[in-house]
Amino acid sequence: MNRKLVNIVLIVLAVAIVIVIGKDFIGKKAGKNIENPFEYNMDEFRKVDSTQILYAETFHFPLKIHDWAGITVSDSMIIVASANHLLKFDYSGKQIFGKQLIDTATCITIDENRQIWIGMSHYVVMYDINGTLVKRWNSFGDRALFTSLAVSGENVFVADAGNRIVYHCNTNGQIIRRIGEKNEQKEIPGFIIPSPYFDVAIDDGGFLWAANTGRHTFENYNADGSLRTSWGVTSFKIEGFSGCCNPAHIAILDDNSFITSEKGMPRIKIYDQHGQFIGIVAPPAAFEGSLAPDITVDKQHRVIALDFERQQIRIFERKKE
Amino acid sequence: MSDKKEPKSIERRRFIRGGMQMALAVSLGGVAGFSLLKSTSKELVWQLDPFKCVQCGRCATECVMTPSAVKCVHAYDLCGYCDLCGGYLKPDSNARSTAAENQLCPTAAIKRKYIEEPYFEYVIEENLCIGCAKCVAGCTSFGNGSLHLQVRHDRCENCNDCAIARVCPADAFQRVPVDNPYLIKGGFTKGGTSKDQLKKG
Numbered sequence: 446m447n448r449k450l451v452n453i454v455l456i457v458l459a460v461a462i463v464i465v466i467g468k469d470f471i472g473k474k475a476g477k478n479i480e481n482p483f484e485y486n487m488d489e490f491r492k493v494d495s496t497q498i499l500y501a502e503t504f505h506f507p508l509k510i511h512d513w514a515g516i517t518v519s520d521s522m523i524i525v526a527s528a529n530h531l532l533k534f535d536y537s538g539k540q541i542f543g544k545q546l547i548d549t550a551t552c553i554t555i556d557e558n559r560q561i562w563i564g565m566s567h568y569v570v571m572y573d574i575n576g577t578l579v580k581r582w583n584s585f586g587d588r589a590l591f592t593s594l595a596v597s598g599e600n601v602f603v604a605d606a607g608n609r610i611v612y613h614c615n616t617n618g619q620i621i622r623r624i625g626e627k628n629e630q631k632e633i634p635g636f637i638i639p640s641p642y643f644d645v646a647i648d649d650g651g652f653l654w655a656a657n658t659g660r661h662t663f664e665n666y667n668a669d670g671s672l673r674t675s676w677g678v679t680s681f682k683i684e685g686f687s688g689c690c691n692p693a694h695i696a697i698l699d700d701n702s703f704i705t706s707e708k709g710m711p712r713i714k715i716y717d718q719h720g721q722f723i724g725i726v727a728p729p730a731a732f733e734g735s736l737a738p739d740i741t742v743d744k745q746h747r748v749i750a751l752d753f754e755r756q757q758i759r760i761f762e763r764k765k766e
Numbered sequence: 767m768s769d770k771k772e773p774k775s776i777e778r779r780r781f782i783r784g785g786m787q788m789a790l791a792v793s794l795g796g797v798a799g800f801s802l803l804k805s806t807s808k809e810l811v812w813q814l815d816p817f818k819c820v821q822c823g824r825c826a827t828e829c830v831m832t833p834s835a836v837k838c839v840h841a842y843d844l845c846g847y848c849d850l851c852g853g854y855l856k857p858d859s860n861a862r863s864t865a866a867e868n869q870l871c872p873t874a875a876i877k878r879k880y881i882e883e884p885y886f887e888y889v890i891e892e893n894l895c896i897g898c899a900k901c902v903a904g905c906t907s908f909g910n911g912s913l914h915l916q917v918r919h920d921r922c923e924n925c926n927d928c929a930i931a932r933v934c935p936a937d938a939f940q941r942v943p944v945d946n947p948y949l950i951k952g953g954f955t956k957g958g959t960s961k962d963q964l965k966k967g
């Protein structure tokens with residue numbers, strides 16, 4: 446009898462607990478689905494005119510390791526640096542090479558002699574195409590944070606977001622010139638780099654371009670470090686750049702048109718050599734999250750994106766007219 | 767008396783019944799003990815993990831306090847001091863103008879101070895902040911993520927069952943030790959929100 450009573454009490458209590466927990470769970474679930482009256486809504490800006498989309502994604506493949514640093518391309522070979530590895534893929538996504546790096550990579554590029562240059566936050570290394578370490582520069586100090594490299598002949602340009610400067614170096618890492626230091630007499634506004642997004646690229650004429658991301662401008666420098674020209678548009682509209690640190694990544698095609706990749710509301714666009722908006726490579730709808738994909742371009746004018754959110758390499762090709 | 771063994775089925779029934787009783791007693795004891803621990807645990811306070819927060823707006827609407835005990839705080843050492851602050855300006859604003867209609871904060875709780883061309887410092891006026899996380903969303907998307915939310919312990923009632931924690935879609939709320947009550951992203955050094963002052967709260 447006693448045992449029966451204990452059982453009944455226990456069961457009643459158990460049912461009560463289940464009801465309380467269930468109610469709490471349902472309440473929470475319902476609560477989790479209510480609308481946000483303070484939503485930061487960018488839906489309007491995500492919409493684009495589909496006739497402006499000039500490229501289509503033709504292929505993508507997944508990356509199995511994380512902490513990617515950057516992407517570059519050569520001879521139909523896609524080369525990516527993760528924090529600790531250097532990997533090569535063919536365009537079908539097959540990994541054809543992999544090697545552990547000596548340190549944590551932050552950026553990568555390849556030169557015309559197929560030498561791979563990697564920024565290691567505060568110093569630079571160079572590997573040959575087979576992954577043999579050939580050069581290791583001295584450190585540029587604790588404040589340095591290398592975010593981009595561009596190589597033209599014997600000239601290596603290093604974007605340092607930490608010191609907000611571009612170093613023009615020889616291939617051994619000796620500084621030839623500091624580019625972009627604020628100088629009112631020479632009308633150089635100085636780089637405004639609020640966060641570590643600071644890309645450089647070389648155009649067909651061998652001239653340096655740097656993305657002054659805090660000002661939404663592209664700046665073009667002469668060999669002597671003087672400002673040659675610049676362009677940029679601050680706007681949330683598709684033609685412009687907005688928010689802090691855009692365009693986060695840049696690449697230049699061999700016809701000197703610019704490819705840009707933005708953070709916040711990721712999108713990839715194309716501009717002509719004078720900075721005139723031409724169209725969209727990949728609209729905001731093609732991306733999740735807010736990280737800007739790193740980008741590179743090949744001789745066939747394909748745009749290859751390293752999508753940090755999806756952990757994919759994505760290949761975009763110009764649509765046929 | 768017989769020492770004859772009971773049939774296996776009865777043995778099993780008794781075993782199951784005994785096991786059920788034990789399991790129920792243990793689980794009830796556990797639930798009661800947990801509730802007791804939760805309700806009497808004075809050394810723990812509620813805090814939200816800013817890295818989990820998805821800026822859903824519920825910190826503004828669900829807190830038992832009006833305005834919410836959750837406030838925006840600023841990690842100055844992470845901030846880019848941008849002229850084009852994504853947490854301060856509406857996405858479609860004319861970035862060069864900081865007129866009220868261009869400000870993202872619904873209560874104008876973020877004050878902007880000129881430092882030098884083109885840098886600005888952003889300070890939160892806590893009395894105006896309702897913890898809506900709109901600026902956090904803007905800063906996370908377009909900035910460095912230096913603006914983030916925290917339960918301010920000079921305002922929080924430390925409810926047994928935090929009304930926000932119940933509905934937080936990111937499960938960002940947790941109990942933290944009272945002597946280390948903030949889960950901050952970076953340092954607070956400006957505008958009266960130093961880490962020490964936060965602790966005192």
Ligand code: SF4
Nearest residue numbers: 819820822824825934
């Ligand atoms: S309820 Fe959770 S997700 Fe929503 S704003 Fe508060 S902490 Fe962030």
Ligand code: SF4
Nearest residue numbers: 871895896898899901
């Ligand atoms: S936008 Fe919301 S969370 Fe940010 S300061 Fe204003 S009221 Fe506070």
Ligand code: SF4
Nearest residue numbers: 829922923925928929
């Ligand atoms: S514990 Fe209470 S007062 Fe504190 S944040 Fe939660 S609901 Fe608000």
